[in-house]
Amino acid sequence: MIYTIPQKELINPGHLACQGCGGALALRTVLKTLGENTILTFPACCWSVIDGPFPYSAVKVPLFHTAFETAAVTAAGVKAGVKKAQDPNTISVAWAGDGGTFDIGIQALSGAAERNEDMFYFVYDNEAYMNTGVQRSSATPKGAWTTTTPTQSPKKERKKDLVSIIAAHAVPYIATACVAYPEDLTKKLEKAKKIKGFKFFHIFAPCPPGWKINPQDTIRIAKMAVENKMFPLFEIEDGEKYTINMPNPKKEKNVPVNEYILKQGRFRHLKEDDINEIQAFVDKRWEKLKKLAEI
Amino acid sequence: MSTQKVLMGNHALSWGAVTSRVQVISAYPITPQTQVVELLSEMCTDGTLDAEFIKVESEHSAMAACIGASAAGARTFTATSAQGLALMHEMLHWAVGGRLPVVMGNINRAMAPPWTIWTEQTDSLSQRDTGWLQVYASSNQEVYDSVLMAYKIAENRKVSLPMMIVLDAFFLSHTSENVIMIDQNKADAYLPKYDPEFKLDVKNPHTFGGLTTPDWYMELRYNIQKGMDDSYQVIRDAQSEFKSVFGRDYGMVEEYKCEDADVILVGMATAASTGKESIDILRNKGVKAGLLRIRYFRPFPFEDVRRVLKNAKQILVLDRNLSPGLGGITFQEVKSAMYNEKNKPPIYGFIMGLGGRDITVESITNLFEHAKKNDPQDIIWMEVKK
CATH class of the missing domain: 3.40.50.920 (Rossmann fold)
Structure with a gap:
């Protein structure tokens, strides 16, 4: 089934994103579906810079810049505010990077999820603190180079399984999405718009300078991550009903992670054994996800 | 004849919030403040107060929630003490820079370690450079009256700054005193609905707090000091109007x-x-x-x-x-x-x-x-x- 993505742009051209920025693409797609009756809250993240500088702003909806660790709760406050002082149907959106979500913002995020605040939370995940110059976050995958995990000692820990943490809060809706699949993202947004309560979106958003890839390869790399199950697409309803929604299940059978790894400068130092270990981890996680989805 | 209630300082704060018709409350428990928000959560449930109460997971989040709600045009209230106020510190600056008239009760309590719950002013005075207006009370009547006046002052467009009402732990917070209650109609006439000059509004979208270069940051700080400068007259006017309507006389x-x-x-x-x-x-x-x-x-x-x-x-x-x-x-x-x-x-x-x-x-x-x-x-x- 082909989904039509709304045409109206709510992001102005001339913003400050790097070429090929997955995060910029992600917000552009999301706002098209959420529409004009939306208020955005940004914590410190790439978008704090992409949007500006004052007095310019790249977004055509109201936007509140807030402190690093407060995206979820500030957006919950905005929702309570519009409920009492304006239109209660206005959509309140927290839009945060992986550092502001997986690390410093997880307390406020967990609080908002536990209270089942009627809002959207989006993490555009570029797998490190890119805005400050590529430092590791708990969303950085094992083996990756960052400026705080040098090639002599790349990241030793696995990427935090944040979606499972949010699922443990039994929120009504969780989705993973990827900038390479805007139809899938749009379809999920349409569905989530009808749901009252906490909606969590984990969007995979490559970062050319941070991943050391060519800007023109953003979509190609993002597609690979879905095809090889580094970043599978799925939904979780009420914290327990898992639905896998891979775009091309036949084509995606047994796609190895090699090409994805080798195409990125941040993984250049990895040896064959390291890549095999990543493959084993991805395979194990995929089997677990299939079990959860009862396939 | 005015109604009187026997109120602890903490409950004088809660009733002040009711009389001021606050719309969004967000708070986290801490001794000796907890009774403020316990009573308010009861009041939000039994219909005494028509407000949203966001029961957050920390004081830092309590202030962030008030900031979000205030930016959306709602009248907001919170209360805290000592460690809680210290945890809020970053967001205290945010409320000031955002020019958001959040009103907060702070129960003065000494800072840990060692653990202590008794009164001292170092918690609130440590926040003196954030840009919050601060008023220190010496009776529960003053606590109650100060909440209504605080919104009148903080929401004045010449000021547009947050305000803290400070009272001593136990000597006021847990001490019961007679408090003359304010007639709601008179309170509504004294303190009209919050009507901010700027707010998060989908019909008139603006961006708040975006990246600002040295070309403009200093002017924004200048305007905060100007708000403080102008607040002297706003405070005096609010106090003299309060005296003429309610009869009680307060000075700076x-x-x-x-x-x-x-x-x-x-x-x-x-x-x-x-x-x-x-x-x-x-x-x-x-x-x-x-x-x-x-x-x-x-x-x-x-x-x-x-x-x-x-x-x-x-x-x-x-x-x-x-x-x-x-x-x-x-x-x-x-x-x-x-x-x-x-x-x-x-x-x-x-x-x-x-x-x-x-x-x-x-x-x-x-x-x-x-x-x-x-x-x-x-x-x-x-x-x-x-």
């Missing part, structure tokens, strides 16, 4: 027998109200003593302080707080207020009553005894085991 400071006083004690909060009795005792003994209670710490009431103190022969400042390496915080402000005056009376800086230690009538008369016999010093520790 309270003067007690200062007109002809040779020795004036300067203090804040309940310690200063205890001091009134000491002044009476000293007066009976023929000492020309007076008392100046500072209500507003921010903006600092320079004019009032200079006017009251300029003819004194000695000034005694009582601080229930400490800035280590400096001394009493009120002392520093009073001293700087007097520096450019022609008549500069000697100023004594007394530290007393930290961590909730009692400040008695006798403790305060002793300050006058000390000043009679000794030269002035910046830090004079009283009643401390050295």
Whole structure:
């Protein structure tokens, strides 16, 4: 089934994103579906810079810049505010990077999820603190180079399984999405718009300078991550009903992670054994996800 | 005939929020503040108050929620104490920079470690450079009245800054006093609906707080100071309107027998109200003593302080707080207020009553005894085991 993505742009051209920025693409797609009756809250993240500088702003909806660790709760406050002082149907959106979500913002995020605040939370995940110059976050995958995990000692820990943490809060809706699949993202947004309560979106958003890839390869790399199950697409309803929604299940059978790894400068130092270990981890996680989805 | 209630200081804050028709409350429990929000959550449930109550997971989030709601145009309230206020610190700046008139009750409690729950002013005075207006109360009536006035002042477009109502742990927070309640119709006439000049509005979208280069940041800080400068008149107007409608008279400071006083004690909060009795005792003994209670710490009431103190022969400042390496915080402000005056009376800086230690009538008369016999010093520790 082909989904039509709304045409109206709510992001102005001339913003400050790097070429090929997955995060910029992600917000552009999301706002098209959420529409004009939306208020955005940004914590410190790439978008704090992409949007500006004052007095310019790249977004055509109201936007509140807030402190690093407060995206979820500030957006919950905005929702309570519009409920009492304006239109209660206005959509309140927290839009945060992986550092502001997986690390410093997880307390406020967990609080908002536990209270089942009627809002959207989006993490555009570029797998490190890119805005400050590529430092590791708990969303950085094992083996990756960052400026705080040098090639002599790349990241030793696995990427935090944040979606499972949010699922443990039994929120009504969780989705993973990827900038390479805007139809899938749009379809999920349409569905989530009808749901009252906490909606969590984990969007995979490559970062050319941070991943050391060519800007023109953003979509190609993002597609690979879905095809090889580094970043599978799925939904979780009420914290327990898992639905896998891979775009091309036949084509995606047994796609190895090699090409994805080798195409990125941040993984250049990895040896064959390291890549095999990543493959084993991805395979194990995929089997677990299939079990959860009862396939 | 006005209704009266017997209220603890904490519940005087809660009722102040009700009388002010707050729309969004967000808070986190901490002793000795907890009763403020316990009563408010009951009131939000039983319909006494039509407000959203966001029960957050930390004080940092409580302030962030108030900031979000205030930016969306709602009247917001929270309350905290000590560690909670310290945790909020980053967001206190955010409320100021965002020019958001959040109103908060802070119950003065000493900072840990070691764990303590008793009164001291170091928690709120540590926040004096954030840009919050601060008013210190000495009775539960004053606590209750201050909430209504706080919104009137903070929401004034000339000010547009957040405001903190500060009261002593236990001496006010848990002490019951008679409080004359304000008629709701009169309160509504005194404090109309919050109508901000700018808000998060989908019909008129704006961006708030985006990246600002050195070309513009300084102007925004200048405007915050201008808000503080303009707040003096806004406060006076709010107080005089309050007096004409409700009959109770508040100033930026309270003067007690200062007109002809040779020795004036300067203090804040309940310690200063205890001091009134000491002044009476000293007066009976023929000492020309007076008392100046500072209500507003921010903006600092320079004019009032200079006017009251300029003819004194000695000034005694009582601080229930400490800035280590400096001394009493009120002392520093009073001293700087007097520096450019022609008549500069000697100023004594007394530290007393930290961590909730009692400040008695006798403790305060002793300050006058000390000043009679000794030269002035910046830090004079009283009643401390050295």
